[in-house]
Amino acid sequence: MDAENSKSGVTRRRFVRDGILVPLSLAVAGGAVSTIFLRKGDARNFYLRPPGAIEEKRFLAACIKCGKCAQLCPYNSIRMAGPEAGVGTGTPHIVAREIPCYLCPDIPCAKACPSGALDSSLQEVEKIRMGTAVIVDRENCLSIRGLRCEVCYRQCPLIDRAITIEPRHNTRTGVHTIMEPVVHRDKCTGCGICENACVLEKPVIVVQKSPPVQKDYYDF
Amino acid sequence: MTISRRDFLKASAAAAAFAAAGAPLLNPLASGEAEAAEAGIKWGKAPCRFCGTGCGVLVGVKNNRIVATKGDPSAPVNRGLNCIKGYFLSKILYGRDRLTKPLIRKGDRMVEASWDEAMSLIAGKFRESIDKNGPDSVAIYGSGQWTVFEGYAASKLFKGGIGTNNVEPNARLCMASAVTGFMTTFASDEPMGCYDDLDLGDTYFLWGANMAECHPVLFSRLIDNRLRNPNVKIIDFGTRRTRTSQMADQYVRFNPQTDLALLNGIAHVILRDRLYDETFIKRHVVFKRGKENIGYGLEDKFKFADEPKLINFDEYREFLKTYTPEYVSRLSGVPAKTIVELAHLYADRKRKVNSLWTMGFNQHTRGTWVNNLVYNVHLLTGKICRPGENPMSLTGQPSACGTAREVGTFTHRLPADMVVMNPEHRAKAEKIWGIAPGKIPAKPTYNATEMFRALDRGDIKVVWIQVTNPFQSLPNLNRYRKGARKGDGRFVIVSDIYPTRSTELADVILPSAGWVEKEGVYGNAERRTQQWFKLVDPPGEARNDLWQTMELARRLGHGSLFPYKYVEKEIWEEYRKFNEGQGKDLAPYEAYAKARGLRWPVINGKETLWRYAEGHDPYVKKGEGVSFYKNKADHYRAVIWARPYEPPAESPDRQYPFWLCTGRVLEHWHTGTMTGRVPELKRAYPSAVCEMHPEDARKLGIKHLQKVKISSRRGSIILPVDLNGRGKAEKGNIFVAFFDEGKLINDLCIDAYCPISGEPDYKKCAVKIEKA
Numbered sequence: 001m002d003a004e005n006s007k008s009g010v011t012r013r014r015f016v017r018d019g020i021l022v023p024l025s026l027a028v029a030g031g032a033v034s035t036i037f038l039r040k041g042d043a044r045n046f047y048l049r050p051p052g053a054i055e056e057k058r059f060l061a062a063c064i065k066c067g068k069c070a071q072l073c074p075y076n077s078i079r080m081a082g083p084e085a086g087v088g089t090g091t092p093h094i095v096a097r098e099i100p101c102y103l104c105p106d107i108p109c110a111k112a113c114p115s116g117a118l119d120s121s122l123q124e125v126e127k128i129r130m131g132t133a134v135i136v137d138r139e140n141c142l143s144i145r146g147l148r149c150e151v152c153y154r155q156c157p158l159i160d161r162a163i164t165i166e167p168r169h170n171t172r173t174g175v176h177t178i179m180e181p182v183v184h185r186d187k188c189t190g191c192g193i194c195e196n197a198c199v200l201e202k203p204v205i206v207v208q209k210s211p212p213v214q215k216d217y218y219d220f
Numbered sequence: 221m222t223i224s225r226r227d228f229l230k231a232s233a234a235a236a237a238f239a240a241a242g243a244p245l246l247n248p249l250a251s252g253e254a255e256a257a258e259a260g261i262k263w264g265k266a267p268c269r270f271c272g273t274g275c276g277v278l279v280g281v282k283n284n285r286i287v288a289t290k291g292d293p294s295a296p297v298n299r300g301l302n303c304i305k306g307y308f309l310s311k312i313l314y315g316r317d318r319l320t321k322p323l324i325r326k327g328d329r330m331v332e333a334s335w336d337e338a339m340s341l342i343a344g345k346f347r348e349s350i351d352k353n354g355p356d357s358v359a360i361y362g363s364g365q366w367t368v369f370e371g372y373a374a375s376k377l378f379k380g381g382i383g384t385n386n387v388e389p390n391a392r393l394c395m396a397s398a399v400t401g402f403m404t405t406f407a408s409d410e411p412m413g414c415y416d417d418l419d420l421g422d423t424y425f426l427w428g429a430n431m432a433e434c435h436p437v438l439f440s441r442l443i444d445n446r447l448r449n450p451n452v453k454i455i456d457f458g459t460r461r462t463r464t465s466q467m468a469d470q471y472v473r474f475n476p477q478t479d480l481a482l483l484n485g486i487a488h489v490i491l492r493d494r495l496y497d498e499t500f501i502k503r504h505v506v507f508k509r510g511k512e513n514i515g516y517g518l519e520d521k522f523k524f525a526d527e528p529k530l531i532n533f534d535e536y537r538e539f540l541k542t543y544t545p546e547y548v549s550r551l552s553g554v555p556a557k558t559i560v561e562l563a564h565l566y567a568d569r570k571r572k573v574n575s576l577w578t579m580g581f582n583q584h585t586r587g588t589w590v591n592n593l594v595y596n597v598h599l600l601t602g603k604i605c606r607p608g609e610n611p612m613s614l615t616g617q618p619s620a621c622g623t624a625r626e627v628g629t630f631t632h633r634l635p636a637d638m639v640v641m642n643p644e645h646r647a648k649a650e651k652i653w654g655i656a657p658g659k660i661p662a663k664p665t666y667n668a669t670e671m672f673r674a675l676d677r678g679d680i681k682v683v684w685i686q687v688t689n690p691f692q693s694l695p696n697l698n699r700y701r702k703g704a705r706k707g708d709g710r711f712v713i714v715s716d717i718y719p720t721r722s723t724e725l726a727d728v729i730l731p732s733a734g735w736v737e738k739e740g741v742y743g744n745a746e747r748r749t750q751q752w753f754k755l756v757d758p759p760g761e762a763r764n765d766l767w768q769t770m771e772l773a774r775r776l777g778h779g780s781l782f783p784y785k786y787v788e789k790e791i792w793e794e795y796r797k798f799n800e801g802q803g804k805d806l807a808p809y810e811a812y813a814k815a816r817g818l819r820w821p822v823i824n825g826k827e828t829l830w831r832y833a834e835g836h837d838p839y840v841k842k843g844e845g846v847s848f849y850k851n852k853a854d855h856y857r858a859v860i861w862a863r864p865y866e867p868p869a870e871s872p873d874r875q876y877p878f879w880l881c882t883g884r885v886l887e888h889w890h891t892g893t894m895t896g897r898v899p900e901l902k903r904a905y906p907s908a909v910c911e912m913h914p915e916d917a918r919k920l921g922i923k924h925l926q927k928v929k930i931s932s933r934r935g936s937i938i939l940p941v942d943l944n945g946r947g948k949a950e951k952g953n954i955f956v957a958f959f960d961e962g963k964l965i966n967d968l969c970i971d972a973y974c975p976i977s978g979e980p981d982y983k984k985c986a987v988k989i990e991k992a
Contacts, residue, residue, distance in 0.1 A: 105923045147291075148303035148436030151887065151904040154946040160466065167467070169447045170440075173299035175419055177443040199304060199900040 046209040047085070047093040048192060050078050051101060051128040052110030052119035063117035065090035069109035077101050078109060094130070096192025096207055103128065103157050103191050126158065129210060131190030133163070133183045137204040146170045146178045152194035152205045153181040162187040163194065185210065265292060265816065266752035267742045268306045269735045270889045272364075272615030273297060273435050274744025275306055276816050279736050281755050286310045286736065295816045297415060297748065303436035305889055308898045312735070313759075315897030317719055319731035320760025330729060335761060338728055339768075342684075343775035345711045349681040350382065355661075357681045359386035359671055363688035364395065364617030364624045366765070367740035368749075369791045370686065371623035372635075373769045373782065380653045381778035385631045385640055385665045386680065390688040391617060391624035392668035396979035397582040398613040399625055401591020404528075404976070405599075405859050408637050408803060408850035409625050412831040413574070413610025414746040414819060418442045420608025421572040422449060423565060426456045427479060427594065428580010428983070432463035433886040433946075435578075435614055443467060455562065457482070458580070459983075460881060460911070460955050461948035472562070473950055476879050476984045478552035480586055481865040482559065483593035485548030488540045489563030490600050496567070500602030504846055506854045507536045509862040516585050516869035516972040520673050524975035531862060539862040551865065567601045572608040578616065579883065583983050588976035589863035596860045604858075605833040605846045615745040616890075622743020622750075626804070627795065631671075632664035635798035637850070640664055652797050653781065667978030669694065669971050675710060676703025684713040684772075685722055686765045687732070689891040692721040692961055695969035695980045696934050701725060715765050720893050721961050732765050733758035739788045741812065747819045747828075751812035803831070803839050803850055868984045869972030872952065876932060876986035878916070879953045882965055883983075885946070892959035908960035909942040911949040912989070917941060920989060927992040930954065932985055935967030938992045954987065 050069050053059050069092050070078040077099040078092045085091065092109075094101055103125040110118040122128065133152070135141055142149035156163040163181050170176040183194075183205070192207045261280040268275040276295020280288035289309040293300035302309075322338035323330040333341075349357045360374050366389065378387045402409045418424075418441045431439040446452035446469075456468035457479065465471040474482055490496050510526040517524075531539075545556035566573055575598065581590045591613070598604040598611045615621055628634045638645035646660045666674050672694055674680040694700045704712050704725045714726040717734040737758040741751045758764070770782045784790040792809045799806050805821040812818065819827040823838045830836040832846055840847045848858045872879055887905040888895040895901045910930060912922070922928055924943040929936055939956065949955050956965045970985040 102925060104925065142304065142307060146301050146440075147307055148301070148440055148886070149307070151304060154463065154886065155904065157944060159944070159946060165467075167443055167447060169444055170301075173301060175299065175444055176301055176437070176440040177447060179440065179443075197904045199308070199904050 046131065047081070047088065047091075048096055048130055048190065048207055050092050050094060050109045050118055051103070051107050051125075051130060051189075052113070052122040053130065054117060054119060059117050060088055060091065062115050063091045064115045066114065067092070068112040068114065069118060072108040072112050074104065074108070075099055075102050094192060096195040097203060098196075100192035100196040101130065102193070103189060125189065126187075128189040128191070130192075131207040132185050132188045132210040133190065133192075133194050133205050134208050135181065135183065135205050136208075137202070140200060141181075141204045142200070144178060144180050146172065146176060148179065149199065150179055150181055151197045151199055155193050155197040157191060157193060158187055158189065162189065181205070261287060264736070264753060264755045266736050266755070267618060267744065267750040267817070268302065269309060269312060269365075269618060269894065270305050271435060272617055272620055272745040273438050274618065274742065274746075274748055274750060274817065275302055275437055276750070277302065277306060277309060279755050280310070284756050286313065286756055292816065297744065297817070298437045301437055301440065304887060304904070305895055305901065308895075308900060311898045312894040313717065313737065315718055317897075318759055318762075319717060319719065319723075319729060320762055321731060322761070323729040325727045335763070338730060339771050339775060342713055342728060343772060345682050346382075346772065346776060349709070349711070353681060355382050355384040356386060356665055357679065358382065358384060359388070359666075359675075359680050359683045360686065361668070361671060361683055361688065361690060362387075362389045362629055362686045364389055364391040364615070364620030365687045366619060366623045366629065367738070367742065368619065368623050368627055368795065369740065369788050370765045370769065371619075371627040371629040372791055372795050373766055373773075374686070375627060375629050375634075376653055376781055377769055377773045377778055379634070379640070379660050380649070380655045381773060381781050382776065383659055383661060385661050385663065386671065387629050388631055388666065388668045388671050389624035389629045390668065390690065390693060391620045392630065392978055393583070393693060393980060393982075394579065394616050395582060395620045395625065396630070396667070396977040397584060397587025397591055397974050398615075399630075400588040400974075400977040401595070401613070403637070404588060404861065405592055405595045406832075406848050406851060407853065410621055410747055411610065411612050411745070412605050412833070413612045414829050415441070416829060417574050417608050417610050417612060419445055421445070421574045422452045422608075423568070423571045423573040424452070424454045425562075425566070425573070425575045426454065426458075426464060426468065427575060427577040428458065429576055429578040429614060430458075430462040430464045430883065430947075431576065431578075431614070432467060434616065434884050436886055438614070439464065453565070455565070459879070459950060459953060461950065463946055472554055472558060474552040474554050476881070476953070477584075477586075477868040478548075478865065479581070479590050480593060480863065481543060481548045481551045482554060483590065483597060484540060484543040484863075484865065485545055485552075485559045486563040486566055487593070487596050487600060488543040488548075489545060489560050490567050490597065491537055491540060493564070495564065496600045497602030500846075501533070501600065504848065504857050505599050505860050506857045507531045507533060507860050507862065509535070509539065512864055513866065514975045517669070517975055517978070518869060518970075518972050520677065521670070522975070526976060536860060536862050566597055566603075572606075573598075573601070573603045574609060575611040576614055578614045580983060582613075582977075582979055583981050584979075585869050585972050585974055585981045585984075586863070586866055587974040587979050587981075589861070592859075592861040592863050595858070599858055599860050605830055607830060607836075610830070613745070618744065619742035621745060621747065622741060626743055631666060634660075635795060636802045636804045638798070649798070652794065655781070667973070669973055669978065669980055672700040672703065676700060676706070678706070678708060678710065681709045682711045682713070684715070685726075686715045686768075689716070689720045689722045689893055691725050692891040692964060693958070693966065694971070695966055695982060696971035697964055697966045697969075698935050699971070715768055716893070717762070718893050718897065720891065721964070730768055731758075731760065731762035732768070733762050737762070738764040738766065741788075741792065744817070748817040749806060749812060749820060750817035751809070753813070869981065870970050870984070870986050872986045876988045877952070878987050878989060880930070880932065880968060880985050880987040881953060881955045881983045882958045882969065883955065884959065885957045888957070888959035890959065892961060895959070896961065908939055908957050908963045908965065909945065910939040911945055911947050911955040912941050912943060913949045913951045913953070914943045915951060916949075917943055920991070922989070922991060929990045929992040930956070930968065930987050931990075932968040932970070932987045934970065937963055937965055937967060939963060954989065958982075
């Protein structure tokens, strides 16, 4: 046995050291590095995952990086993260400003997921929760400044539900309406179409990680 | 008139303000601080290049380039605001594929040429065709985006020089029914009211108008009226649920074409329940009935002449008898109860009622009739010519009113409501133009559709297209696109700033100056005439369309028609002679250089907000109250017309079971040649979709975003389906926007038109839908 082992050049000790410890330590180190990269690579500290993605930590553990979801996306919205994502390298995500999720009615990406990282039982696009659109820069938003823009609202696939228009009097001109787009968190899927469509150089509406619901007992 | 441009610039304070460092004069908002931040930017004023609203903008120029635009805070129309198209005005002239050199077709290739080569080729073709086939074998096709000067020069050259009435604007496709509506009811074109009515009224009926997207800044004003006055009601009549319906108090869905019946139904109830204003009717109204069963203009060389007969009030009442709420309800799908309620709302003495409409009325095979019918309701109730209470036709192009309608660049029209059929009108034009009596032909030739039919047949050989894109915007496009390239002596010239679906069919492409690359005047929907100076040079060898037309004139031996030194100003002063004393008076050129537009008639420097109204319109004498003083033939009264419901040219059937309606979206303008070059707008709304009702889709097994093939008897197209977009199609209807040059939806549209106005119906034809 010993002779055979020495022939192949792999001892038990060596196997344990090279096969388990090294990758493990690399992974641990990589994890630490990845958090740094995630912060650096994405100021929002948030990767927009495909429809049906489970909670981020569990997602990272579950995703086997097979790329099936990206393969089935008809709009090439889903891309596989590069090394900048560290531990998330090879995981699928969406850069909404480039190509958002168009919410295919049959959700082919989630259906194809073999690992459970994406919930393949997801049936209705309305139930998708990838994140939440937020107007991050009210001062620059053209609609809030009184111009008739509201592109985010009109392009929202859940128009009048996820984004509505709240009209109010424009005191500057005295005769016009400010048509302010308002995002409703309970309806927003986080598809990123609004972020993609925003006409400003830096989009003033962006998809962020959905904040946790803080429960109380009010009915409204 | 020998004043030079230089003298004039010196004399004109506002111009000098731009020319010199006094930019703040045109930019009252710029404080010292702002100026520092905008170092080196000079600001000039201009009306927006897009729709007929006519928002004022300030254009920032640095190093002979537009570097910024902003809403003009001192412009009364928009008070510093813009829509998203207006926000990006600074980019519309700087698309990468801007045309900068004349191009001449050599086989399948377009080859660069000098202006001299291009113009001598063009002049040669004109001369050859006129000599061989007569002056009616050449034509010019312009637009409601022509400046007043460009339209005026085209009309003067063709009607007064070449001697053909082959002059048409694309406004025939968009405003012609409003024109014939105004002419038949009031004997003078354009509204009595103005935008102030949006602030002053309390009841607004919108008919076939998606104001929220197509007149964004005006809509914002209308909604603000409601925010300030809880009493305000907005009722949206439509065949499609739009963003306008979404914000209206009431959306009234009706079956396509039944607006005719609905308005007669409303009039029926007003008479039945004695809600009319008897005194107003007695003093200001006559009743008429014209020909019926008038056809659809589907066959070439279609001709129609109405034969109006005077009727009395009782005969009109008799005519309306059939339009009971129940009968109208069966036709339109609107509940009888709603019809009665809305008739009462229209006639409510305590309410200030306005009607607003756009293409739903105008692009209609009975467009003139439906315009007449909405005036009927206002005339019956006397709710007209009062502040805050008017019918108001909105326009889609920046100078559909100013140029196409006021200068009269239609085949039958001359400036200031005059027509070529009237010998006195021709004589007046010939006198002002200094041409031989009898030069202007007495017979109108072709409306826009017929003009391109004539090109297809070969009756027109040479056509010059300026500032418009007919080979994307005509209905039944297939026929006219093919017709343009049939050869056999046909010669198509297109002047534009970018390559378009029309330049691709041209024999010569001329690079034009756009917007503030030239001096101009536009007239908006509320009769406001707005002037701007040239602020930057056009790129490369691009030149003003006005110069192009005058250059052709010179080469054809008609140069004496344009003896000007400072062309724009002198054309203006000449053009003004047509309008003087006609209820359409315009101010001297200087006044427009200073003002943010003036609403005509302008008398002694004062604009008119409400036409035909005592105390507002100087033409109305004391004690008259209201006078429709342009309608001499009917003793200065307006006409209530008995116009019946008649079905559309084509309705859905078993083979083609859906209605197709076309239109616009906020992000793009018309055929998208300018907005399509603004990356931000392109990103916001990249391509056309087919709006469909979810239930119809389910029946056909079609899912959201799935591609479908839409076909009519004339053509087909493949588009993704949108089941939950900004516009919600009603059952049995689909809607497609026409801006997308990659998807020519107009291939499917029927080229049926209103026999009176000649305007085609882009809102109704029958299509089928299959999975693609």
